[in-house]
Amino acid sequence: MRYNALKILKEGLTGNKNWKPVWREPEPKSEYDVIIIGGGGHGLATAYYLAKNHGITNVAVLEKGYIGSGNVGRNTTIVRANYMIPGNSEFYSHSLKLWETMESELNYNAMHSQRGVINLFHSDGQRDAAARRGNMMISQGDDAILLDRDGVRKELPYLDFDNHRFPVYGGLFHKRGGNARHDAVAWGYARAADQLGVDLIQKCAVTGIDIVNGKVTGVQTSLGPIRGKKVAIVVAGRSSEVAAMAGLEVPIESHILQAFVSEGLKPAINHVVTFGMGHFYISQSDKGGLVFGGDLDFHASYSQRGNLPMMEHVMEAGMSLMPAIGKAKVLRSWGGIMDMTPDGSFIIDKTEVENLYMDCGWCYGGFKAIPASGWCMAHLMAEDKPHEVAKKHTFDRFRTGVGLMDEESKGSQHNLH
Amino acid sequence: MRIKCPLCGERDRREFYYLGAKDYLTRPEESNLDAMHKYLHIRENPCGLTEDLWQHEAGCRAWLLIERNTATHEIFKVELVNNKKDSK
Ligand SMILES: Cc1cc2nc3c(=O)[nH]c(=O)nc-3n(C[C@H](O)[C@H](O)[C@H](O)COP(=O)(O)OP(=O)(O)OC[C@H]3O[C@@H](n4cnc5c(N)ncnc54)[C@H](O)[C@@H]3O)c2cc1C
Ligand SMILES: [Zn+2]
Numbered sequence: 261m262r263y264n265a266l267k268i269l270k271e272g273l274t275g276n277k278n279w280k281p282v283w284r285e286p287e288p289k290s291e292y293d294v295i296i297i298g299g300g301g302h303g304l305a306t307a308y309y310l311a312k313n314h315g316i317t318n319v320a321v322l323e324k325g326y327i328g329s330g331n332v333g334r335n336t337t338i339v340r341a342n343y344m345i346p347g348n349s350e351f352y353s354h355s356l357k358l359w360e361t362m363e364s365e366l367n368y369n370a371m372h373s374q375r376g377v378i379n380l381f382h383s384d385g386q387r388d389a390a391a392r393r394g395n396m397m398i399s400q401g402d403d404a405i406l407l408d409r410d411g412v413r414k415e416l417p418y419l420d421f422d423n424h425r426f427p428v429y430g431g432l433f434h435k436r437g438g439n440a441r442h443d444a445v446a447w448g449y450a451r452a453a454d455q456l457g458v459d460l461i462q463k464c465a466v467t468g469i470d471i472v473n474g475k476v477t478g479v480q481t482s483l484g485p486i487r488g489k490k491v492a493i494v495v496a497g498r499s500s501e502v503a504a505m506a507g508l509e510v511p512i513e514s515h516i517l518q519a520f521v522s523e524g525l526k527p528a529i530n531h532v533v534t535f536g537m538g539h540f541y542i543s544q545s546d547k548g549g550l551v552f553g554g555d556l557d558f559h560a561s562y563s564q565r566g567n568l569p570m571m572e573h574v575m576e577a578g579m580s581l582m583p584a585i586g587k588a589k590v591l592r593s594w595g596g597i598m599d600m601t602p603d604g605s606f607i608i609d610k611t612e613v614e615n616l617y618m619d620c621g622w623c624y625g626g627f628k629a630i631p632a633s634g635w636c637m638a639h640l641m642a643e644d645k646p647h648e649v650a651k652k653h654t655f656d657r658f659r660t661g662v663g664l665m666d667e668e669s670k671g672s673q674h675n676l677h
Numbered sequence: 678m679r680i681k682c683p684l685c686g687e688r689d690r691r692e693f694y695y696l697g698a699k700d701y702l703t704r705p706e707e708s709n710l711d712a713m714h715k716y717l718h719i720r721e722n723p724c725g726l727t728e729d730l731w732q733h734e735a736g737c738r739a740w741l742l743i744e745r746n747t748a749t750h751e752i753f754k755v756e757l758v759n760n761k762k763d764s765k
Pocket of ligand 1: 297298299300301302303322323324325326328329330331332333334335336337338339464465466467494495496497498502517518519553594595596597622623624625626627628629
């Protein structure tokens with residue numbers, strides 16, 4: 261069933277009685293050409309592009325909870341292409357282009373909104389860095405505008421421009437950046453994959469990975485064994501756990517990232533805004549809630565709830581930048597498990613086990629990557645060679661030290677990103 | 678999360694710097710590239726019981742080995758690394 265305006269009108273006038281479930285709920289078959297472990301954004305996009313781009317439709321996505329129960333449904337949804345390092349630059353540029361056509365392709369409203377991302381800067385040094393980043397973005401084919409203080413004032417009149425400690429010098433404005441409705445991205449890819457024949461198996465936890473003579477043959481699950489010719493591990497924060505089922509040790513440490521939502525307010529914040537002098541970024545959802553966050557709690561954790569120090573820091577940083585939000589009440593806060601790599605960049609690669617692939621290491625930035633990650637992972641699995649825009653994202657870069665993609669030049673160590 | 682430094686007593690999480698897994702206590706020969714790679718990058722990353730290295734950065738600056746549960750924020754044991762160091 262395709263959605264269209266006429267159908268919505270008709271259903272609206274007849275009590276919305278004839279909507280059908282959006283995807284099937286099949287029993288798992290005994291064997292698939294491809295098994296994807298993990299029904300988050302990346303797993304679902306991989307399944308969709310395997311079917312769409314490569315005609316591989318005998319595919320199962322095994323999800324231990326429900327579709328969208330992981331990070332894909334608990335992130336702050338920023339979509340942007342402002343990475344600088346070769347490898348990341350072309351990958352995120354590709355991803356943003358896919359975002360721009362994804363909704364019409366999937367026939368699903370993911371509420372992708374290119375409202376613009378403004379990264380503020382507060383010193384001459386930060387201005388130079390922003391100018392350099394902007395030039396890199398333009399040379400990779402994306403957009404960037406360097407705003408001076410008055411330019412920022414026009415876009416974001418509500419900032420505290422008179423803050424003596426953190427004066428606003430200007431901002432880097434990425435107009436094609438923005439955000440989206442996170443669940444809808446998962447649902448959109450899930451529905452489209454289902455329509456192409458992919459089996460979405462929910463409440464199916466993978467508990468073991470079967471390997472014979474160095475080759476993967478299938479998985480053990482809470483619903484019994486399932487054979488698979490190729491298997492992909494796409495489980496974000498749980499990467500180490502699932503990799504261990506195949507005897508693999510991976511360069512990942514799981515950390516917690518928090519986010520916060522306020523009560524619903526009238527539209528006030530029309531962009532995604534990031535503060536340059538503390539860990540704070542904000543946007544306003546279509547329901548009116550202010551959605552904001554900061555940085556990792558900075559220690560390995562699977563707790564899915566954060567600690568008070570980062571919470572306090574985020575609130576303080578927010579109050580320094582835009583004191584007006586102090587009147588809003590925070591409704592909810594939560595944490596997600598981030599699969600941190602040493603250099604802060606992701607991995608889409610084969611593993612030492614034949615026909616076993618991994619897509620992981622998304623750190624705190626994997627939402628914007630969903631389309632390109634699915635695209636490149638599907639390419640890797642179908643063609644057995646890496647896609648051009650993801651070929652630098654190997655496991656081996658850590659072993660050799662060649663080709664590390666450390667966007668922030670902090671060093672190749674998990675706790676530094 | 679509060680951490681009980683053996684020298685300073687119970688303190689707020691924000692006084693402590695987290696380095697990473699206790700693997701950092703056993704540095705291999707630098708010429709052994711595989712071992713070096715493992716030491717620097719590969720982590721067991723357990724959901725549950727773990728031991729890792731922290732520094733009481735804003736306190737006595739001692740390095741600590743902490744046994745804790747990564748799923749619950751529980752802390753079971755805090756020891757001075759100096760007392761542990763049979764390694765290099
Ligand atoms: C608070 C927060 C804010 C963020 N903000 C942004 C942002 O603004 N922009 C951005 O680009 N990124 C952001 N991210 C990062 C982004 O959400 C993640 O990088 C991305 O969602 C991870 O990929 P995924 O969607 O596939 O993960 P998930 O949705 O976590 O999918 C993994 C799935 O695997 C399943 N699974 C795990 N183990 C098993 C098993 N044994 N068997 C079967 N299934 C299993 C899980 O249940 C889960 O559903 C943020 C993350 C958080 C937590
Ligand atoms: Zn101390």
